[in-house]
Amino acid sequence: SQTxxxxxxxxxxxxxxxxxxxxxxxxxxxxxxxxxxxxxxRGLQLLFYSIGIDQISSEVPxxxxxxxxxxxxxxxxxxKLLLSDSGFYLCAWRTESRDREGPRAPWGYTFxxxxxxxxx
Amino acid sequence: ExxxxxxxxxxxxxxxxxxxxxxxxxxxxxxxxxxxxxxxGKGPEFLFTLYSAGEEKEKExxxxxxxxxxxxxxxxxxxxxxxxxxxxxxxxxQAGTALIFGKGTTLSVSx
Numbered sequence: 001s002q003t004x005x006x007x008x009x010x011x012x013x014x015x016x017x018x019x020x021x022x023x024x025x026x027x028x029x030x031x032x033x034x035x036x037x038x039x040x041x042r043g044l045q046l047l048f049y050s051i052g053i054d055q056i057s058s059e060v061p062x063x064x065x066x067x068x069x070x071x072x073x074x075x076x077x078x079x080k081l082l083l084s085d086s087g088f089y090l091c092a093w094r095t096e097s098r099d100r101e102g103p104r105a106p107w108g109y110t111f112x113x114x115x116x117x118x119x120x
Numbered sequence: 121e122x123x124x125x126x127x128x129x130x131x132x133x134x135x136x137x138x139x140x141x142x143x144x145x146x147x148x149x150x151x152x153x154x155x156x157x158x159x160x161g162k163g164p165e166f167l168f169t170l171y172s173a174g175e176e177k178e179k180e181x182x183x184x185x186x187x188x189x190x191x192x193x194x195x196x197x198x199x200x201x202x203x204x205x206x207x208x209x210x211x212x213x214q215a216g217t218a219l220i221f222g223k224g225t226t227l228s229v230s231x
Contacts, residue, residue: 006163032217043124044164044207044221051217059218090163094217109154109209109219111163 002027006091006112013119019064019078021115023091026072032094033074034109035066039087050074081119089115126208126222133229136197141225143208144190153191154219155184156207164207167193198229 003026013019025031035047046059048066056066063082067075074091091112123146133139145153152171156164168177170186177184181202183194193206205226209219 034218036221041223043223044209044219046218046220049218088161092163108166108169110166111156114161114163116161 002095002110004091004093004110004112006115008115009113010116011118013081013117015083015119016080019076019081019085019117021076021089021091021117023074023076023112024072025093028072028093028095030071033068034092034094035074035076036090036092036111037087038090038114044090048076083119086117086119089117124208124210124220124222126206126225128225129223130226131228133195133198133227135199135229135231138194138196138198140195141193141206141208141227142190143193143222145208145210146189147210147212147220149213151211151213153186154209154211155182155191155193156209158205158207158224160205167206195227198227200229200231203227203229 006023030052032051034049036044037047038044048056048058050056050068053068053071056068064076064078092109095108095110125144127142152169154169155167157167158164168184170184173186173188175186181196181198185192195202205224207221207224209221211219
């Protein structure tokens with residue numbers, strides 16, 4: 001079965017400390033992967049997306065970076081966290097379903113359980 | 121610029137009191153409109169995908185409809201367990217494969 005794992009679930013980090021959030025998917029190959037951030041009172045903001053190993057596109061300039069060292073692994077990092085980096089971080093992957101919904105390539109986007117990051 | 125606006129921001133209903141949530145969008149070419157449900161502290165859970173104007177989909181007490189400019193999520197006879205934040209997102213033909221999200225509508229259903 002296809003699943004997505006994201007950890008840790010919660011994290012409290014001091015300002016200036018490094019960050020590493022990991023996301024892995026199972027049951028698929030060469031998935032499109034995404035990192036979103038959800039801040040209080042705001043919608044989900046796309047941070048990075050990847051269409052393959054070492055292929056990363058950044059949507060928002062910031063002190064975060066992303067890497068994809070393996071096909072099913074997507075990592076979000078920071079060398080020095082800022083207070084404004086606090087938020088709910090979500091990993092997602094685009095699934096393709098060739099089933100009863102017909103020929104319009106019904107993509108689904110499945111989200112991980114999220115990481116609540118608090119920078120203090 | 122692509123934009124997704126959801127209204128109202130918050131909605132309080134009594135159990136059994138039907139209502140609708142709105143999602144208006146502006147994209148150069150709609151490839152798909154998605155509805156998600158999100159419970160506090162959890163990732164969004166997929167509900168529906170709509171592809172073209174006039175399309176409708178149903179799941180239990182929820183029904184999603186789509187026009188050329190907006191989508192509605194109708195909730196019929198809601199129950200307290202329907203309380204959650206409902207997110208709308210669109211995929212634009214020219215914006216790669218990523219979804220563009222609205223800020224969501226937080227629904228509270230009291231018994």
